[in-house]
Structures are given as C-alpha cells and as structure tokens.
Amino acid sequence: MPALLLAGTRFTIAGVILLGWCRWRGLRLSWPAPTMLRLGLIGLLLLGGGNVGLIYAEKSVPSGLASLVLAVVPLYVALIEMLLPGGEPLPARGWLGMALGFVGLGALVWPSLRTGLAGDRTLLIALGVLLAGGFSWTVGSILSGDPSCRRTALSRLLGR
Numbered sequence: 001m002p003a004l005l006l007a008g009t010r011f012t013i014a015g016v017i018l019l020g021w022c023r024w025r026g027l028r029l030s031w032p033a034p035t036m037l038r039l040g041l042i043g044l045l046l047l048g049g050g051n052v053g054l055i056y057a058e059k060s061v062p063s064g065l066a067s068l069v070l071a072v073v074p075l076y077v078a079l080i081e082m083l084l085p086g087g088e089p090l091p092a093r094g095w096l097g098m099a100l101g102f103v104g105l106g107a108l109v110w111p112s113l114r115t116g117l118a119g120d121r122t123l124l125i126a127l128g129v130l131l132a133g134g135f136s137w138t139v140g141s142i143l144s145g146d147p148s149c150r151r152t153a154l155s156r157l158l159g160r
Helices: 003-025 033-057 063-083 092-117 121-143 147-158
Strands: none
Touching: 003 033, 033 063, 033 121, 063 092, 063 121
C-alpha cells in the first residue's frame, strides 16, 4: 500500500473518531484562523513529514534500523533550541552524553550504512527520508511547545 494512502487512511479514521468524541463531549471544534493555521502546520509537520516519512522508509529499512536512525531527533532538538533566540545552550555534560550516544548508534547502524554505501541506493534514499522525517517531527514538536518559541521558530521557518 502506498505510504501516503496508508497514513492518510489511518489519520482520517482517527480524526473522525476524535472529532466525534469531542462533539459528543460538547467541546469546541473551531478556533480562530491563526490558531487553526498553526495547528494545521504542526499536524502537517508531525504527521505529514514525520510519520509519512517513517512509513515510506520502512518499505526498505528494517524497523530496528529505522528506530536507530530516528534517535537523531534529540540532536535536532538540541541544535534548533540553541539556534533560536533565547534558546538554551546544551551544557558540556549534555554534549558528552549526546556524543557517546551517537558513537553507540553509529556502531549499530554502520553495517547497514556500509551496505547502502556499497550501492544500495534504495536504502540510502530511505535513510535520507528518515532523517528528513525526524527533522520535520522535531520542528513540529518545537512549534507545538511554548508560544514564544512557536512564534520565533515559525518566523525563522518562514524567513521573517
């Protein structure tokens, strides 16, 4: 089944169930346009970029390797948080922990990466899609956090 069709069907069914539940409970289903646009962007980044990228990549990447590759998300978060105005830098101890973790991940991923570098283009493309999906998930997660961080991150994303 194509990745977009699988993800779209899954999220449409879940969305209908959640909307029905919210309606049954009497919760408000509409918000001001800027809020709806922000929520739509967050959903697109999290589900459209992160989950669809994972679903696509797992057609050629084993799920264990995919989970190891997506362990890059904490590094993405640390780097983006440092680059944002008012963002918190990672302390030396945090960098050491991150480096040790990535050395371990590199040791685990290296055999598959070596196979990909030996000519398996499909695997390399899938790994690239996984990294892009992880980045999309990270940006969506940051935008869904603190409102001041959302405004700053969104402005940077849109080049304003």
